[in-house]
Amino acid sequence: MNPSKRVQAMQASPIRKLIPLSLAAKKRGIHVYHLNIGQPDIPTPKEFFEAIRDFGGKVLKYQLSGGDPDLIHAIKTYFERENIFFDEEDIIITNGGSEALSFALQAICDVGENVLVPEPFYTNYNGFTHQVGVFVKPITTKAEGNFHLPAKEEIVKMIDKNTKAILYSNPGNPTGVVYTEAEIRLLCDIAKEYDLMIISDEVYRKMTFDGKVSISLGTFQDVADRAVIIESVSKRFSSCGARIGSIQSKNKVLMKEVLKLAQARLSVSTIDQVGATALYALDEEYVLSIRDEYKDRRDAVLAGLAKIDGVEYRIPSGAFYCIVTLPVEDAEDFCAWLLSDFSYEKETIMLAPVRDFYVNKELGKKQVRIAYVLGASQMSRSMDLLKIALEQYTNK
């Protein structure tokens, strides 16, 4: 039996592929700080658990394919508070932001078509696109420019006759960049000029620091019919395991096709939608409180990095990631070594090599992504371990 070429072409997740090494390290009694994955340790709001405990149904029925009407209403109301106005039929609930992205790509692109994506980008975009035969055309952004967008001509030169959309995440994973209004305006203008859709992955909305503000694509009225917003409870509400996301668009033609995709997989978990409905009713205070917590964690990372020779990094403005260029030839080898050969006082760290967050893999060869998803003291300790590890690794 030969598996299909389409799955063989999919790369294993760089965030998850070193898991066997981390499991082996744990078996040797080593504590592993998981900075490889965007899995926060912040408690999920108790309202989620209360809502599912109070679920009164006797039969756990299929929910409607498009989603629980109560959850859709809660999301609509949430966006209204952000001055973004969707109708109920503009919102479809998905299995996490992942399925929302996959549905958008499938409904917009045929096999062989492509989407523009600023790189480095969330590596799972590779999975979603490969799986459905769509190509990523990278708009390379650089650490020197703190991962902001290049000039218009650098972007439009990547557009060809098979380009159907621009996809970006803002605040950015893995870069921590927060786009300015002018940058999003530029992408909107390009989309109009070249007749492209725009998919804005906003799962880190509001998670910004130092007075930066994340601007939603939903506030750009002139591209309402081109705009697709990806939303999720995973990060802002520390509810990754709920697998509740949603796709928002005022383009009725698109949403009609997305609903067909939703019907093909029947429905999303009934119980998790009940829990997520409670999350969207939470006051903004909750999101602001965890934002402050992430800022402390980021600052702990930056303080730790400042003490390490030879590393290069920029101050991330949003989300909870930081890209660091290491004084090594091959960051993936270093990440594997951290798990298989290194430990200090029975502890080590797990990082995500960034090479596979690029189409141009050479660009990310020396980079790692640090997810600052643990408390500030654990992040400080992790940076101390990184310093010690780099000294050992570069001297071996």
Added chain:
Amino acid sequence: MNPSKRVQAMQASPIRKLIPLSLAAKKRGIHVYHLNIGQPDIPTPKEFFEAIRDFGGKVLKYQLSGGDPDLIHAIKTYFERENIFFDEEDIIITNGGSEALSFALQAICDVGENVLVPEPFYTNYNGFTHQVGVFVKPITTKAEGNFHLPAKEEIVKMIDKNTKAILYSNPGNPTGVVYTEAEIRLLCDIAKEYDLMIISDEVYRKMTFDGKVSISLGTFQDVADRAVIIESVSKRFSSCGARIGSIQSKNKVLMKEVLKLAQARLSVSTIDQVGATALYALDEEYVLSIRDEYKDRRDAVLAGLAKIDGVEYRIPSGAFYCIVTLPVEDAEDFCAWLLSDFSYEKETIMLAPVRDFYVNKELGKKQVRIAYVLGASQMSRSMDLLKIALEQYTNK
């Protein structure tokens, strides 16, 4: 914006596409008996709800992409009781049986390749295949033969160089057929002779009547490396809304690729996996008790149909569906009329037109699928309504 051809080619679900008409009927104050969808009204075992109430985690984390180890262990143990022996790594948890099927098709077939499927078949197989560019080559089965398989030569004549697998459901949706050991043996022999994979959708396992026994593909040792078993808690445990299924195969090459697909969507709901673990620990007594309930419901349907002139049907042996050929020209028009024009004492019924369960759509034009998912008295009443409706419709 033109949606992709791939989504445009997907048909709307025949099980769900009449929902707007049913919603409108309800708004007019009409009670609709939902016999269109395999959504049982049997209470979900209380063990599911107890397990999720007792979930002690403070952070709702991503589960492992391959699934909750406790659930995998519970499924392994469940299969052992059925004398089918999987290792933990032979089992991957999915978003319902739907995702398990989709993963199997994606991992086995490239765009343009095909799978053999006895028709009529579960209509969502159309969705899963179209979405990923795979074709269904139908093995036509007939009401006269109670939907059992045709002779070997009828099956193998459909195989071409792009055929990669045989896919069937047993017990069968929408036919209620339960394949004999000789029939499954025949499919296994064909698979070996033509080097095909075999995907057995067994989500209705054990739901059989009149002494019939559903035989799992997992008991055919000589095709262990070709066999893929699709499993779900939806039907046997009346937990459709949990969206917990699984894919089982001893083919390590296949499962390695399926894990990549699983990693691309990160994970399945953490909480629902906790609930499903409790379901698999339930004694077989539970499944046998609901099987008796479904037999009563089936018998109520058969008693009702016996009183209606001009309908043709066979006695279904398993699952909870019955295909009925109606004395109408276009069953889909009749199904729409039931919702938009008919009512009797403020009640009507919703049925699934069967045309779209066929590749050869002409074959199913006069057929409907009745899901006997409501209690026996409601099924009796529904058949009375069907009789009255047919009289009105054929005289209009």
